[in-house]
Ligand SMILES: Cc1ncc(C[n+]2csc(CCOP(=O)(O)OP(=O)(O)O)c2C)c(N)n1
């Protein structure tokens with residue numbers, strides 16, 4: 001079949017399917033893109049010629065389109081993904097942050113950056129980086145360390161292998177992440193005689209590996225010995241659709257279940273064994289259980305520093321980990337007993353093998369629940385608190401609505417306070433915690449779940465970083481709900497800075513003051529509500545929580561993308577998670593605030609454990 005490389009690529013992608021538990025779906029049901037000279041006549045021409053093969057969505061920022069693709073695939077539990085085509089040079093390098101985000105989150109996206117001429121007849125092409133050390137280096141080599149698979153199609157003959165390699169990695173739950181196929185501009189337009197079999201329908205089975213009997217026996221022995229076990233549910237529980245299996249496991253064993261940012265909703269908040277988030281922004285209930293746990297069962301978690309409170313969360317002298325994970329990278333962490341398996345298959349196997357085992361752990365969440373209610377109804381004045389905004393959303397949105405967030409002070413407040421009422425209702429990207437994901441990611445979430453209302457909660461900092469995909473949502477008629485939380489700068493890093501003795505330096509959005517020479521002058525005349533309106537979004541301005549609560553219903557009922565703009569007090573109180581996060585403080589300083597913070601820092605450092613199997617050993621200390 002005589003087609004160009006780009007036409008062959010589109011034709012191939014259109015017939016790839018995923019299959020899990022007998023359900024087949026198109027693996028790549030659409031493509032985002034922004035055209036330039038690198039792809040307009042290559043991939044762009046192919047999309048024009050065969051629109052029935054591949055729906056095309058014009059994005060506004062290449063980073064944003066990768067975020068949207070991540071939001072989409074995460075919402076579909078990695079059973080489907082989107083491709084992204086970008087032009088040469090800046091169009092492609094704009095996708096680097098998205099690539100890193102996808103790989104960090106272990107979410108599949110197919111990136112198709114355009115590349116310099118393979119033939120080099122016209123070199124240097126516009127936007128070509130010329131490396132004197134080697135003409136085969138292009139800016140796209142920067143994708144290599146960020147991608148789980150990278151190939152560059154210098155010749156048409158290489159395309160089939162590149163495509164099959166890409167599909168293999170995208171559909172491998174242990175390996176998945178950003179997959180990049182760089183496409184030189186001239187090669188995209190080059191014709192070749194392809195074998196018909198390249199375009200045969202292919203079904204990629206998403207595996208559910210079962211645990212090895214010996215590994216299962218080891219894990220069971222450790223759990224049976226546990227007096228105070230705790231299970232930590234990560235994103236893998238969602239991706240493998242293991243929430244029912246988790247609930248059955250928890251109820252059979254009476255083990256309390258904490259969750260991570262990606263795992264929230266694995267067990268719904270009102271289940272008697274759900275103890276909330278664990279770690280730096282977790283609930284004090286889960287953190288107290290973590291402190292004393294002798295066996296910690298991690299399911300589908302990558303054990304980030306927020307989850308382990310920078311390795312201070314687990315203080316039991318003999319704490320042991322059992323890690324149920326598809327990836328050896330994560331299963332091996334903290335010298336854990338590795339249970340390499342799909343989360344659902346592994347939990348089912350553990351439940352059966354643990355028959356008769358009942359944990360005897362006691363906790364009381366009533367004080368904490370009252371504290372959450374209090375922070376949801378703080379009546380903070382004159383400006384409302386962010387916790388009241390989140391509380392109103394948690395109480396007045398539908399359980400199936402989805403909140404999307406990524407960076408700033410909201411992820412912490414959300415992990416601590418948000419009550420998950422639906423497994424997929426909470427979508428906080430906290431592996432890369434990338435400002436700018438909130439709107440773009442929400443676009444992808446809504447594309448994946450058009451039957452749900454999607455709420456992008458966006459701080460003023462994140463909004464200014466990247467609101468571009470609002471225009472994509474407007475043009476596509478994809479309805480988003482937006483809550484713009486204006487607090488004139490970084491509430492998050494401001495509070496962090498203060499706690500580290502750095503006096504909130506450089507964290508406010510202010511005019512430079514002539515007298516002080518610092519950015520601590522008046523508030524800027526920035527009007528994000530007007531900005532959103534200028535992009536075609538309907539905007540509701542509110543100033544009180546009562547107005548905000550009313551606006552939620554108006555926003556939900558709207559058919560067009562609608563934003564609620566509210567100003568909050570960045571200094572309003574937030575409950576304490578009774579935890580810590582390791583951010584090193586200057587060891588020597590002329591500032592009293594820094595010196596005092598360093599003392600506190602050193603005290604916390606003493607709680608930090610290497611988690612090498614001898615948990616009592618402090619770093620640099622000796623084993624008991
Ligand atoms: C792309 C990117 N740059 C920098 C950071 C570091 N950072 C984390 S939160 C934050 C401030 C976020 O401001 P805003 O969105 O207004 O949220 P707020 O802290 O006020 O809640 C910054 C700069 C980041 N997470 N992502």
Ligand SMILES: [Mg+2]
Pocket residue numbers: 408459460461485486487488489490491
């Ligand atoms: Mg802010």
